Amino acid sequence: MDLFTRTDDPRRNLLPEDGVVEYHGPILSHADADNYFELLLNDIEWRHDEAVIFGKRITTKRQVAWYADEAFSYTYSNTTKTALPWSPMLRDLKSIVETACGETFNSCLLNLYRDGSEGMAWHSDAEKDLVRNGTIGSMSFGAERKFAFKHKQTKATVSQILEHGSLLTMKGTTQTHWLHSVPKTKKVMSPRINLTFRKIRQPNV
Numbered sequence: 001m002d003l004f005t006r007t008d009d010p011r012r013n014l015l016p017e018d019g020v021v022e023y024h025g026p027i028l029s030h031a032d033a034d035n036y037f038e039l040l041l042n043d044i045e046w047r048h049d050e051a052v053i054f055g056k057r058i059t060t061k062r063q064v065a066w067y068a069d070e071a072f073s074y075t076y077s078n079t080t081k082t083a084l085p086w087s088p089m090l091r092d093l094k095s096i097v098e099t100a101c102g103e104t105f106n107s108c109l110l111n112l113y114r115d116g117s118e119g120m121a122w123h124s125d126a127e128k129d130l131v132r133n134g135t136i137g138s139m140s141f142g143a144e145r146k147f148a149f150k151h152k153q154t155k156a157t158v159s160q161i162l163e164h165g166s167l168l169t170m171k172g173t174t175q176t177h178w179l180h181s182v183p184k185t186k187k188v189m190s191p192r193i194n195l196t197f198r199k200i201r202q203p204n205v
């Protein structure tokens with residue numbers, strides 16, 4: 001992918017209504033993206049995620065990690081997680097994403113999908129611990145995967161392929177009105193890493 005001839009316009013909203021999703025395309029050179037991918041694979045404290053579904057504790061195939069400004073605890077999928085402190089590499093990526101989207105973030109959830117047999121089911125990121133209508137900045141590395149949106153009422157769908165080193169932002173009322181997912185696929189044989197930078201509500205805010 002040649003960074004300089006691409007035509008993605010990050011100001012173009014991918015959603016027809018009720019939210020704003022912008023795809024910036026790759027924001028890193030291919031070589032930088034390759035470097036970060038290797039560092040992320042090796043240096044992040046990857047763990048299988050735990051969730052409680054219909055009262056049953058399950059462990060996901062996908063691996064996750066959560067980093068933040070402080071040892072915040074954060075509840076999703078009915079389990080409470082405690083954040084690890086930023087590493088220098090994650091601080092670099094956070095500041096790259098902050099500059100690209102003109103926002104600040106205080107936490108990052110990372111996902112490692114070993115191949116296309118691992119995905120993420122339909123959900124929205126509107127947990128009570130997140131700042132309401134806060135922007136989410138999503139960076140992807142490794143295998144290209146489809147990222148899909150489905151409107152909660154109309155069931156309209158929109159999707160975007162997320163490239164190596166790319167940034168996608170979800171803003172405004174997107175999480176209120178739309179679900180998103182990473183569908184499983186038999187076509188992808190290699191790993192992908194995704195980082196979602198978020199803003200957690202600070203205690204007393």
Ligand SMILES: O=C(O)CCC(=O)C(=O)O
Pocket residue numbers: 109111120125138140147162180182194196
């Ligand atoms: O892997 C992705 O692109 C999306 C991850 C996601 O939706 C999440 O972590 O909430």
Ligand SMILES: [Fe+2]
Pocket residue numbers: 123124125180
């Ligand atoms: Fe999400």
